[in-house]
Amino acid sequence: MKAKAFQKIYTRIENITKATCVVEAEGITNEEMAYVDGRPAQVVKINDKWITLQIFPGTQGVATNAEVVFTGKPPTLKVGDDLRGRFFNAYGQPIDGGPAIDGEEREIGGPSVNPVRRKQPSELIATGIAGIDLNNTLVTGQKIPFFADPDQPFNQVMADVALRAKADIIILGGMGMSNDDYLYYKSVFDNAGALDRIISFMNTTENPPVERLLVPDMCLTAAEYFATEKNYKVLALLTDMTLFADALSIVSNRMDQIPSKDSMPGSLYSDLAKIYEKAVQFPDGGSITIVAVTTLSGGDITHAIPDNTGYITEGQLFLRRDTDIGKVIVDPFRSLSRLKQLVIGKKTRDDHPQVMNACVRLFADAANAKTKLENGFDLTDYDKRCLDYAKEYSRELLAIDINVDVDKMLDTGWDLFAKYFSKEEVGIKQVFVDKYWKN
Amino acid sequence: MSTKGKVVGIVSNLVTIEVDGPVGQNEICYIDLAGVKLMAEVIKITGNKAFVQVFESTRGLNVGCEAEFTGRMLEVTMGPGMLSRNYDGLQNDLNKMTDVFLKRGEYTPPLDNERKWAFKPIASEGDEVRGGDWIGEVQEGWIAHKIMVPFAFEGTGTIQSVAPEGEYTVEDTVAVVVDGEGNEQKLTMTMRWPVKVEVRTYKDKPRPFKVMETGVRTIDTLNPMMEGGTGFIPGPFGCGKTVLQHLISKYAEADLIIVVACGERANEVVEIFTEFPELDDPRTGRKLMERTIIICNTSNMPVAAREASVYTGMTIAEYYRMMGLKVLLLADSTSRWAQALREMSNRMEELPGQDAFPMDLPAIVSNFYSRAGFVYLHNGQSGSITFIGTVSPAGGNLKEPVTESTKKAARAFYALAQQRADSKRYPAIDPIDSYSKYLEYQEVVDYMDEHLEKGWVDKVLKMKDILLRGKEARDQINILGDDGVPIDYHVIFNKSEIVDFIILQQDGFDKVDASTPIKRQQYIANKILDICDSSFDFENFENVTTYFKKVINIMKQMNYQEFQNEKFNSLEKELDDLLAERRVNGDGGPGEDRKETVLDERRSGDEG
Ligand SMILES: Nc1ncnc2c1ncn2[C@@H]1O[C@H](COP(=O)(O)OP(=O)(O)O)[C@@H](O)[C@H]1O
Numbered sequence A: 001m002k003a004k005a006f007q008k009i010y011t012r013i014e015n016i017t018k019a020t021c022v023v024e025a026e027g028i029t030n031e032e033m034a035y036v037d038g039r040p041a042q043v044v045k046i047n048d049k050w051i052t053l054q055i056f057p058g059t060q061g062v063a064t065n066a067e068v069v070f071t072g073k074p075p076t077l078k079v080g081d082d083l084r085g086r087f088f089n090a091y092g093q094p095i096d097g098g099p100a101i102d103g104e105e106r107e108i109g110g111p112s113v114n115p116v117r118r119k120q121p122s123e124l125i126a127t128g129i130a131g132i133d134l135n136n137t138l139v140t141g142q143k144i145p146f147f148a149d150p151d152q153p154f155n156q157v158m159a160d161v162a163l164r165a166k167a168d169i170i171i172l173g174g175m176g177m178s179n180d181d182y183l184y185y186k187s188v189f190d191n192a193g194a195l196d197r198i199i200s201f202m203n204t205t206e207n208p209p210v211e212r213l214l215v216p217d218m219c220l221t222a223a224e225y226f227a228t229e230k231n232y233k234v235l236a237l238l239t240d241m242t243l244f245a246d247a248l249s250i251v252s253n254r255m256d257q258i259p260s261k262d263s264m265p266g267s268l269y270s271d272l273a274k275i276y277e278k279a280v281q282f283p284d285g286g287s288i289t290i291v292a293v294t295t296l297s298g299g300d301i302t303h304a305i306p307d308n309t310g311y312i313t314e315g316q317l318f319l320r321r322d323t324d325i326g327k328v329i330v331d332p333f334r335s336l337s338r339l340k341q342l343v344i345g346k347k348t349r350d351d352h353p354q355v356m357n358a359c360v361r362l363f364a365d366a367a368n369a370k371t372k373l374e375n376g377f378d379l380t381d382y383d384k385r386c387l388d389y390a391k392e393y394s395r396e397l398l399a400i401d402i403n404v405d406v407d408k409m410l411d412t413g414w415d416l417f418a419k420y421f422s423k424e425e426v427g428i429k430q431v432f433v434d435k436y437w438k439n
Numbered sequence B: 001m002s003t004k005g006k007v008v009g010i011v012s013n014l015v016t017i018e019v020d021g022p023v024g025q026n027e028i029c030y031i032d033l034a035g036v037k038l039m040a041e042v043i044k045i046t047g048n049k050a051f052v053q054v055f056e057s058t059r060g061l062n063v064g065c066e067a068e069f070t071g072r073m074l075e076v077t078m079g080p081g082m083l084s085r086n087y088d089g090l091q092n093d094l095n096k097m098t099d100v101f102l103k104r105g106e107y108t109p110p111l112d113n114e115r116k117w118a119f120k121p122i123a124s125e126g127d128e129v130r131g132g133d134w135i136g137e138v139q140e141g142w143i144a145h146k147i148m149v150p151f152a153f154e155g156t157g158t159i160q161s162v163a164p165e166g167e168y169t170v171e172d173t174v175a176v177v178v179d180g181e182g183n184e185q186k187l188t189m190t191m192r193w194p195v196k197v198e199v200r201t202y203k204d205k206p207r208p209f210k211v212m213e214t215g216v217r218t219i220d221t222l223n224p225m226m227e228g229g230t231g232f233i234p235g236p237f238g239c240g241k242t243v244l245q246h247l248i249s250k251y252a253e254a255d256l257i258i259v260v261a262c263g264e265r266a267n268e269v270v271e272i273f274t275e276f277p278e279l280d281d282p283r284t285g286r287k288l289m290e291r292t293i294i295i296c297n298t299s300n301m302p303v304a305a306r307e308a309s310v311y312t313g314m315t316i317a318e319y320y321r322m323m324g325l326k327v328l329l330l331a332d333s334t335s336r337w338a339q340a341l342r343e344m345s346n347r348m349e350e351l352p353g354q355d356a357f358p359m360d361l362p363a364i365v366s367n368f369y370s371r372a373g374f375v376y377l378h379n380g381q382s383g384s385i386t387f388i389g390t391v392s393p394a395g396g397n398l399k400e401p402v403t404e405s406t407k408k409a410a411r412a413f414y415a416l417a418q419q420r421a422d423s424k425r426y427p428a429i430d431p432i433d434s435y436s437k438y439l440e441y442q443e444v445v446d447y448m449d450e451h452l453e454k455g456w457v458d459k460v461l462k463m464k465d466i467l468l469r470g471k472e473a474r475d476q477i478n479i480l481g482d483d484g485v486p487i488d489y490h491v492i493f494n495k496s497e498i499v500d501f502i503i504l505q506q507d508g509f510d511k512v513d514a515s516t517p518i519k520r521q522q523y524i525a526n527k528i529l530d531i532c533d534s535s536f537d538f539e540n541f542e543n544v545t546t547y548f549k550k551v552i553n554i555m556k557q558m559n560y561q562e563f564q565n566e567k568f569n570s571l572e573k574e575l576d577d578l579l580a581e582r583r584v585n586g587d588g589g590p591g592e593d594r595k596e597t598v599l600d601e602r603r604s605g606d607e608g
């Protein structure tokens, strides 16, 4: 990075930790970007003339006489239609060999939408996956993560969702993504002929972890540009937010902040909310939908990262392997789409809410029957029917390889009810039973 | 001359200011960032350094920026015209901001200064008055909005003049009062009050004793809320805290609802913005928005203002309470407010308490809850603030500081259970862990006797017993197996399932079922108690479940019907026929009593 005339240059670094350094400087503004020995850095604390900088690539090899150049402005991204089809690093610099973007320069992490100017989301996103469309219907303007152990095929599901979602623009934010997965996404989008709808900001496992902190804001600044200037339906894919949060904790530990639960910073909730709340339905038709990945450790959703995420996002999609059918399913118990009420039975068939609930309730009965069986008790006839039903429900509706429309999903539900249960056992409102029950 | 200062340090939204004069704790100042004024509150003072929390992003701020102190604490401005408004946590009118995005430093007035209100005097010349006394009234929507002597008015004074009936703006003088020292004070329809100070201009605050109907059966029937009572709803994410609060805000029997969206999702508030102007208040037929004020400080809005938002809501509630109104204040979620306190306390490097929360969290929480209550005014009228907050415990574990602090402060506890939510038994309030301390109040027992029916509270306790026995029976069945227990265990369990499916579970998204008037709840409760008091004859346990599933199914269909309409009555008939099939001589045969005693003994045996 070449210093320009108006930039302030300093060479007295006082203090260096793994991720930060303190430099004596004047007239520096909060959150502005700087370069320490050519490495991108950001002001995180000002104490009189002592400026604490967070150095994104880390501080290895930085000397106390290194050159510190302040840019006078917070991190920015140049936005424009040229962003389409391009791949960038966490700083918004091209990594695909293409030219730099020549567009309007915008601060990343900008202000929030006035809540009274938001529109209520109401447009269903069809994915063909019944575990999502039937039980956890997605809506534009929603924010929702996949909760999955690292060995589950969330990248495939996310790619399926992205391609079927009919978004005008898909923005892929990679945080600590393995290079293999990065190439996987690239080839899936390429094969689908969708590359011109993709924009990607990528921090792979080969890049320094603290850089990840910039990725969501970069993605969402681009998203806001397309959603407000072009009224596009934008889908932002953020993966893996657990690695993002880990980077937050690295920085806050270096800054001697008192950690709260699971050594995460006390501000984790606010930090994550700032990102996820960028999901919005604008009044003029544009929208930002965020689908993220939060990897779990051993399925533990009480860990501070998934826990705070769950409190922020509008539901979560929980993937697990169903050993009874040998497939990965969208778990109907732990998964939830909080916005589904806005569309189910309204944009979809009227029996949708009741069929969905009855299916899940019977699946829960099957789980109880299974416990009984494991405890060595005899099963009643009802128990046995529940178990048979559960297998078929899991295979025909919950498995992630399903790709059908919602009416078909509902019909399948009624088929299963009639096959295994009586009307009383299903317990659905009479009007729907009269209308849809399969004799 | 007001105190001024210069910025000398910045960490996130904690800014240190070197001051040139006196400053007060909680005083408000404005920091000038290239012409944009950033509002901030003093939270600590050492020597000539004031530590302030800025209610905005501090991006771009630098050392040397100037600050001006106002000499006032964080206040709200109150007067006619607050009803139906959408404010942010600092009482800025969000609808007056025209941009799609929030602009830093944009502060909009909470009241409309131009609008004229038709003022009618209540007090007259020569009346002796004190703070909070009514001078006149204006019609604000459907509320007869009382114009009061400012709460800050000290001692008593005498009215020198009151404006005649006519049209006035909130800034016009509507009365002149001579205070104890002989000074004339001109009163307008507006007053200001610091949000962190309780308004205590009422005469007295007895224990709550009147039931506050919410329409939610598991609350009204089993763990009732009182007018002026306090309650809280803890629960892991996704268990239904927000849906439950929304239901309460739609159907509760209150004159005014203040909803504080505190650090949670913006789309949930948008839902209120969108629906409330359309939905009817079932009691009055007016639109719900006409009795609602929204304080909206969602999770992406400035963190420091989260704390302010609950206080802003409470102060506005106190203002309307002084008019003799029944106010219901809801806050979702109080944990976010506690977390905001934690963030600041961390930045100030204070010695942390449990989970890094500030040490004085319990005191802060109980102080806040104590501002709710039923009050008598000096003029003999009464008013109330009922407060129900949600709590979002980390990891869903109720042994955490915010839940524990709140448990000490609130009198009703509505614990949402993950297991119930997972099996879609909504609302997921755990009937066994939850409680309403008000059931222990003699005033409440008496009130129920008089207004509902004699012995009602005993019936409620009996119903709780049925649920507890049902749980015990189910545990035994799970341990010993379906046929390892007497058939009666299945009967006991299934009876508790009736209570669960028909009273506890309620379809919040169904037009009819979403809210149940108390009279109908009384009907349901009596019907179920009648069934539970009866003995039934079964050959084997499988029949028990099948039979009660049918009972439950009919009763559920009844819940979906308008009370006592034709379809309802025919279902009731069907139910009675079904019950007659297996009921053994009506009022509880000896057989069952005996078996239940066995279970009781087992229970006491377990404890011993
Ligand atoms: N009473 C209810 N009836 C039906 N569904 C409910 C009910 N309460 C909660 N739910 C379901 O649970 C979801 C989460 O509820 P919500 O109140 O947002 O949870 P929380 O605020 O506790 O995180 C809702 O979107 C809805 O699908």
Ligand SMILES: [Mg+2]
Pocket: B241, B242, B243, B264, B332
């Ligand atoms: Mg909620």
